[in-house]
Amino acid sequence: MSRDARHVLAIDQSTSATKALVFDAQGRLIDRFSLEHRPIYPKPGRVEHDAEEIWRNTVSVIRSALDTHRGGGGEGSGGGGGVACLSIANQRETFVLFDRATGRPLHNAVVWQCRRGDGVCGEISRAARSADVVERKTGLRVDSYFSAPKLTALLREEPGLRAKLRSGDALFGTIDAYLLYRLTGGQTFATDSTNASRTLLFNIETLDWDAELCELFDVPLRALPEVRDSSALFGRCAAREFGANLPIAGVMGDSQAALFAHRCFQPGQAKVTIGTGSSILLNAGSRLPARGVRTIAWTRAGVPTYCLEGIVSYSAATITWLRDGLGLIRSDDEVEPAARAVADNGGVYLVPAFTGLSAPHWAPAARAAIVGLSAASTRDHVIRAAVESIAYQLKDALDSIRSDAGADLAVTRIDADGGAARNTFLVQFIADLLGLDVTVSDFTDFSPLGAAMAGMLATGIHGGVEDLARLPAEGRTVSPTLSRPAAGALHAGWSNAVRQVLAGMPSR
Secondary structure (H helix, E strand, C coil): CCCCCCEEEEEEECCCEEEEEEECCCCCEEEEEEEECCEECCCCCCCEECHHHHHHHHHHHHHHHHHHHCECCCCCCCCCCCEEEEEEEECCCCEEEEECCCCCECCCEECCCCCCCHHHHHHHHHCHHHHHHHHHHHCCCCCCCCHHHHHHHHHHHCHHHHHHHHHCCEEEEEHHHHHHHHHCCCCCCEEEHHHHCCCCCEECCCCEECHHHHHHCCCCHHHCCEEECCCCEEEECCHHHHCCCCEEEEEEEHHHHHHHHCCCCCCCEEEEEECCCEEEEEEEECCCCCCCCEEEEEEECCEEEEEEEEEECCCHHHHHHHHHHHCCCCCHHHHHHHHHCCCCCCCCEEECCECEECCCCCECCCCCEEECCCCCCCHHHHHHHHHHHHHHHHHHHHHHHHHHHCCCCCCCEEEEECHHHHCHHHHHHHHHHHCCCEEECCCCCHHHHHHHHHHHHHHCCCCCHHHHHCCCCCCEEECCCCCHHHHHHHHHHHHHHHHHHHHCCCCC
């Protein structure tokens, strides 16, 4: 690496788009390139992406960034040196089955939102010992949100894919492993610990793929990638693709990367990313918590930092549904004015269980509903209810985390990021419901920043997290303004709406 190469090129492969972002050594965003990809809905409850389209988009945004900033140590146009490395933040749980020889996908990517694994989860949950084994070893619930149940279901539907996995002709990887394989021309088949921990195949205590879990989900160990530290080196980009032998360093699942970017390095510090879905992560330190949804925040030198998590499947995706599904808005810019146009929600609650309810209910059979409509209800009430639903779900998830954490791990700080965090009405309502100060930044790209910061550690741009903690950070703090009784009454109405949705679930 050239001594002048102080920029990091970070790929943010999210549910809706692939972005290439260039950061300087201080974590400041220098440039940004983005391409959207199309969602695929083969049937109700199933969500896929064209993995080849994602690859093409990844190549395109990387080339655009390198053409502008000349990778490999040349002088860039962004006010600094060239690009030191490429880092990756990716949508978690989404996976690809791809050909060992060519790296080309053998099936569409199966997205984290997809519920094709619900039947597999039901089978495992009915075998109490199996469910206990999964939860004890992975820290996660048996739920189709995670990769393995969806993979098992896919292999049952496509026995030819199972045969290829067993023979070694096909490989399994979360999006990061798939992109790494293709970026390196098949030289690196690896993932990082944060992504591995989201599959239900990885033991978060031993920090390795688990043979018992692989047997339970009928996944051959030989098909799984090597697991490395989040701040490891992962190989080099193939010169034939990009004209630059660029090191790849720093790989993290998007939510953990955001926690890292917020500098939540101490136990008790938490962040919420409000994107298509939302994830609350609370740094729990180096000791694995005894209960709750537990996962790996990151690993360095083989040492894990753990966190407790709350998961919300539909956050900003609910706003997208208002636009594309109901046609109530033409653009997302209309949402906040509409929510403020009415004095309150008018008793209207929208429970966005489009693919079930996640934490703390874990009810995949639940379906969405708008509760409390009256003749006085208007379009603005429904829009406000959609926005408020994001905050209600986050409160339910954080309440569950607080209960699991116990008195020894208090929530001392919460940072918010993600596109929907620009909605000031929403952030204020979150602070009101949680009864906590919420620090939010106008900057929205925390996931790629976190991966870039991990890459800075790997390449020696910064020596440790202490250096990263001193990097400049901006944010505004939003404090609660609603009285606790008023907030409690609103949440009680939400809880009643959720009970109605749960009561309407089909019996198994």
